[in-house]
Structure formats: C-alpha cells, structure tokens
C-alpha cells in the first residue's frame with residue numbers, strides 16, 4: 528500500500544506544504560514565498576517571517592489538499608521541519624504539525640531541514656539510493672556530506688566562515704541587486720567576463736573545507752576602491768563602465784581595461800563555483816564515489832551545475848541535481864525524507880520542539 532506523507536516547512540521565509548507518495552512522487556507542493564515582504568529590508572526579518580507563516584499556513588495546507596484532490600483521510604502521517612532555522616518561524620510549522628497530528632491521531636515525524644534538502648534528490652531521481660556524496664549549499668550551510676544511508680550522514684568538509692548563499696546575498700547587496708542576490712547574480716554573470724578579475728579562491732591543506740569571507744571581502748574592497756574614484760557603484764547600471772583600468776583581486780594595476788558590474792559579478796561567481804565544484808569532485812575521486820548530488824538554494828546556480836557536470840564527467844562520476852523548484856525551501860523535500868522515518872517508525876511525540884541549530888550528523 529502506498530504511503531502519503533503531508534510535509535510542512537516554515538524554517539525561514541517560505542511557507543510550504545506538500546503531499547508526497549512513497550517518498551518519491553510529488554502529488555502537490557505549495558510554496559508561499561515571503562521574499563517580497565523581506566526585500567524591503569534587504570534580508571529576512573525573523574519576527575515578520577513568523578507572523579507571515581501564521582497568516583498563511585492554513586491557506587497553504589488547504590490549497591495543497593485541494594490541488595491533490597485529497598482530504599486528511601488520505602494522509603498517513605505529518606512530517607515537519609523542526610530545525611535548523613529561525614526559531615520563531617520553525618515554531619509556526621512545528622505547532623501546526625503537532626496540532627494536526629494530535630487532532631487527526633496520526634504519526635508525527637520530525638525532519639532536519641538540511642537532510643530535507645538532500646532528500647529533494649530522491650524526488651528528482653527516482654533511482655537514486657545511498658551511498659552518494661552531496662554538496663549542500665544554502666543560505667546558512669556549505670557542506671560536503673557523505674550520505675551513507677537514508678538516515679546516516681557524515682560531514683567531510685564545511686565552510687570555516689560564511690555560507691556560499693550568504694556570500695551571494697552579501698555581494699548582491701553591495702552591488703545594488705535586490706535581496707536575495709543569488710539568483711540575480713547567477714543571471715547577470717552570463718553578461719560579464721568571468722576572467723575580468725581574479726578573486727581569491729581559498730583552499731586548505733589536507734582538507735576540503737571552504738572559506739568565503741575572503742572572496743567576499745576582496746569584492747567589497749575592490750568596489751570601495753572604485754567608489755574612491757567617485758563612482759556610485761550601488762546605483763550604476765549593470766553594464767555601465769565603472770572602472771577604466773584593470774586591477775587584480777589585490778587591487779594591483781595590471782593593464783588598461785573597462786569593467787562593469789556584470790564583469791565583477793561574473794568574476795565573483797567564477798571564484799565561488801570553482802572552489803565548490805573542485806573540492807567536491809576531488810573528494811569524490813579520492814573516496815571513489817560513483818555519484819555526486821547537490822542540494823540547497825545555491826544548488827540552483829547554473830554555473831555551479833555546469834562546472835560540476837563537466838568535472839564529474841571527466842572522472843566518470845554521475846552528477847545529479849534537483850529541479851530548481853526543489854532546490855529552494857519547500858515541503859516536498861521534507862515529506863520525501865519523512866517517508867524514510869515513517870518506514871522505520873521513527874515518530875516524534877507531542878513534546879517536539881523547534882531547534883535553531885542542529886548538526887546533520889545527529
């Protein structure tokens with residue numbers, strides 16, 4: 528008999544509900560994005576996020592059941608993101624899910640947000656089974672993870688400072704692009720020269736950890752130098768020439784060149800995506816992984832996908848990525864992972880609480 532999991536996700540700025548069949552097939556997936564509300568502030572405002580979740584959650588759950596042409600009688604269990612994330616936002620989903628499970632006398636399942644991101648790959652690739660290697664890149668995480676089983680994960684590399692998504696958003700902000708910057712930088716990078724400026728790509732001896740604060744600072748310093756020449760970078764058009772000489776990442780003059788915001792954005796994207804893809808594939812080769820997947824909001828980045836496709840192909844490694852709608856925060860990925868807990872009867876009780884920080888290894 529098929530198992531239908533109703534998933535709920537409210538960890539940050541998306542209110543989402545989905546119904547997934549047998550962990551692999553999305554029956555309905557509703558995502559209400561709060562981005563328009565937060566754009567005005569240049570980032571997510573936690574209290575506003577919580578209030579918006581409360582306002583929308585019932586609507587989102589009802590719509591999902593309607594879209595699926597189902598009622599609660601057709602659902603086998605409720606899965607919810609309990610962490611990591613914004614505690615107030617998480618509490619909205621957790622409280623709602625607990626009420627549903629209690630009222631409907633159904634099992635309640637807690638799902639770790641990052642494990643959910645990884646689980647998005649099970650929906651997009653029906654044949655995928657652990658073990659595989661996964662690069663998890665979101666607004667708050669940059670991990671290389673060994674997915675040993677559906678419920679067993681090992682972090683083998685991680686960022687020492689900023690997450691990749693955080694760096695994208697920060698650079699978006701200093702470039703005058705609306706929040707969140709990641710997707711806009713992705714698109715604008717096609718219109719610039721990725722070799723215009725060589726920004727630092729940090730590597731560590733004897734491990735595959737990341738560090739993005741250096742490249743972020745290098746871009747910001749670079750822009751400051753341009754601004755010192757009287758250029759209003761924030762308000763400049765994306766293709767307007769903002770610099771008439773070519774400086775390298777350390778601000779050293781190399782030769783004459785015209786540079787636009789698009790060139791700087793493309794060069795930044797090149798630095799970040801090169802290091803993410805290079806470290807991941809090097810680790811996969813070293814440990815003889817046959818399959819590499821990506822997950823999280825930054826997994827939608829088309830430059831990163833292209834680089835991973837090319838590098839994996841070179842080493843005969845299969846490379847998988849979820850469809851873009853499943854990279855961003857969504858409840859389908861939560862329901863997909865919830866299914867595997869359901870099979871093991873790994874149920875949460877009514878005391879379930881929201882947890883803002885929790886390792887994926889737990």
Ligand code: KG4
Pocket residue numbers: 539664665666667668691692693695696707708709710711713823824825826827828829854855856
């Ligand atoms: O996974 P996610 O939706 O939320 C978290 O769990 O953090 O990730 C959001 C992050 C944001 O930083 C956003 O700018 C980034 O993912 N992002 C992208 C792209 N689409 C979203 N970054 C780079 N390129 C993209 N196409």
Ligand code: ZN
Pocket residue numbers: 640644665666823824855856
């Ligand atoms: Zn996320």
